[in-house]
Amino acid sequence: MSDFICQKYTDCSSCSHYQKQLFKYRSYIKGMILPKERCSQNTIYFLVSGRVQVNSEEHPGTIFHDGQFIMQPIGSRVEFRILEATECILYLFETPKNICTDRYNRGLELAKETPMQPIVMDMCFPLRLFINGLKMYLNNELLCAELLEAKRTELYFLLNCYYTIKEIAAFYAPIYRYSKTFRYFVMQNYLKAKDVESFAQLGGYSTPTFRRLFKDTFGEPAYQWMLKKKCQDIQSDLTTTDISISEICYKYGFESLSNFSHFCRANFGKSPRTIRNERGENA
Numbered sequence: 001m002s003d004f005i006c007q008k009y010t011d012c013s014s015c016s017h018y019q020k021q022l023f024k025y026r027s028y029i030k031g032m033i034l035p036k037e038r039c040s041q042n043t044i045y046f047l048v049s050g051r052v053q054v055n056s057e058e059h060p061g062t063i064f065h066d067g068q069f070i071m072q073p074i075g076s077r078v079e080f081r082i083l084e085a086t087e088c089i090l091y092l093f094e095t096p097k098n099i100c101t102d103r104y105n106r107g108l109e110l111a112k113e114t115p116m117q118p119i120v121m122d123m124c125f126p127l128r129l130f131i132n133g134l135k136m137y138l139n140n141e142l143l144c145a146e147l148l149e150a151k152r153t154e155l156y157f158l159l160n161c162y163y164t165i166k167e168i169a170a171f172y173a174p175i176y177r178y179s180k181t182f183r184y185f186v187m188q189n190y191l192k193a194k195d196v197e198s199f200a201q202l203g204g205y206s207t208p209t210f211r212r213l214f215k216d217t218f219g220e221p222a223y224q225w226m227l228k229k230k231c232q233d234i235q236s237d238l239t240t241t242d243i244s245i246s247e248i249c250y251k252y253g254f255e256s257l258s259n260f261s262h263f264c265r266a267n268f269g270k271s272p273r274t275i276r277n278e279r280g281e282n283a
Helices: 101-113 125-139 145-162 165-178 182-192 196-202 207-218 222-240 245-251 257-268 272-282
Strands: 023-028 033-038 042-056 062-065 068-072 077-093
Touching: 023 125, 023 145, 042 125, 062 068, 068 165, 077 125, 077 145, 101 165, 125 145, 182 196, 182 207, 182 222, 196 207, 196 222, 207 222, 222 245, 222 257, 222 272, 245 257, 245 272, 257 272
Parallel strands: none
Antiparallel strands: 023 077, 033 077, 042 062, 042 068, 042 077
């Protein structure tokens, strides 16, 4: 009997609930080096196959392989060296979801007291089944926000049910410790601020204090960093997502499409439509 083959009859890409930012599938060939970059969100890396060396403050020179997973907190800088052909699932999030208040609160208290150390977790059998199923959905581009939100809840149930509080506390410790820092505040809130003054007000800082803290933490003026980050995020949305250009325009606070087009021409030398059209040519 031939292998069972699923035929997909629904194209989710045109749906308003279609989204790519919660779970991502990635594959890399042996020998690749993914240069050190700063995580824009808390990210869990589930290795489906292969072997990878991680270099970051949380995992210095750590090697993990298929059937294992690690977590990098928002704002952390991480480099990956692909030691064997690799497939992985990325889960991006802001804070761990609370599905059991008692365990969540006890885990939070433990995490605050847990020493920082590299934590590489092994996938239990139910979690392996979950990740393999998720891989199929992602490869078939079944990226409905409703489905992915349900899978997110399922993921937290699996972590909550099949791992001890001590294990989960150690795993999440970098997030809880990092969440108290100025860098964490910036990475979590920069999209909400239109300018440096409103950004400072959002955090309860005076503008001079905010500018000083920002320069000390990031090594460059706040306005310069915000502009650069805005450019990076806009370019990413135009080249790696199917979000409409008008949605991207208003997502980043532009009052009109003409203002957005002027911004893109000034910073990229091209219109938003040209940038989007070129992604197919460069694929």
